[in-house]
Amino acid sequence: MSISEGTSEAIFQSKPLLYYITDRRQLPEKTLLPNIRRVINRGVDFVQIREKDLSDRQLFDLTRRVIALARSTRCRVLVNGRADIALAAGAHGVHLPSQGLRLADLKSWLPPGFLAGVSIHSMREGRLAASQGADYVLLGPVFPTPSKAGYGPPLGLEYLRRARGSLPLVVLALGGIRPDNIDSVLNIGVAGIAGISIFQDAPEQIPLSLEKSRF
Secondary structure, three states, X not given: OOOOOOOOOHHHHOOOEEEEEOOHHHOOOOOHHHHHHHHHHOOOOEXXXXXXXXXXXXXXXXXXXXXXXXXXXXXXXXXXXXXXXXXXXXXXXXXEOOOOOOHHHXXXXXXXXXXXXXXEOOHHHHHXXXXXXXXXXXXXXXXXXXXXXXXXXXXXXXXXXXXXXXXXXXXXXXXXXXXXXXXXXXXXXXXXXXXXXXXXXXXXXXXXXXXXXXX
16 A cells, blocks of 8 residues: 555545535536535545536635535545646645556655546556555446446456556545445455545445444
8 A cells, every 4th residue: 555655544544435526507596515524424534526517716715625525524525637636736636547647647746745646447547556655556347337438347355356456555445436335345444445426425324334433
C-alpha cells in the first residue's frame, strides 16, 4: 500500500471504506450539498467532487463548501482531475481518471500528505498507478452500469478478487454496486466500495453495519 508521506494511514484502515462520487445531474436541482451533508453524516470516508462541467470558479467554490461540511469529521474531500483547484481550495487530495494527466506528471509537486487516487480498469493500469505512487485505486466496473458502459464489459467478482490479491495498494470496487450486492464485493477483501448512485439514490439503504460515526 502506498501512502503519501505525512498522510495518516488510519483513514485506509477504517474498513470498509465508503467513497461517494458526486454527480449533481442525477439529483433534483439544488440538492447536491444537502445530499453531501447527508452522506457525510452517515459516515462516508471520501467525497470525490466530480462536476466536470463547472467553471473553475464554480468548482473552487463548491469544493470549499464541501470542505466546510466535512470539517470536524474524518471525511476526506477530493477533486476529480483538478489538482490545482484541490490545492487552492484546501481539499485533501485529487482523483485522476484512467485517461488524462498521469500521476507521475503531478507527484513531484504535490505536498506531503496530499492524497492521490486513480481510476483503473485493469490490473496493468493498477500496477502502473502503484509504480507512480498512488494512494489507492478505484477498480471497475465490477457490475453492469450505464455510467461505465464505455469501458467495456463488467470485470466481475473473480477479476476483482485477483486484483485485490495482486495489486500492492488500496483497492476500492466501483461500478453497479447496490445494497443487495455489497456483501459479495466486501467478502472478497477489497478495502471498500465507491459509487454515485448508491450514495445519491438511496443512501439510507446502505447496510447499517457499514455506517461509521465521524463525530
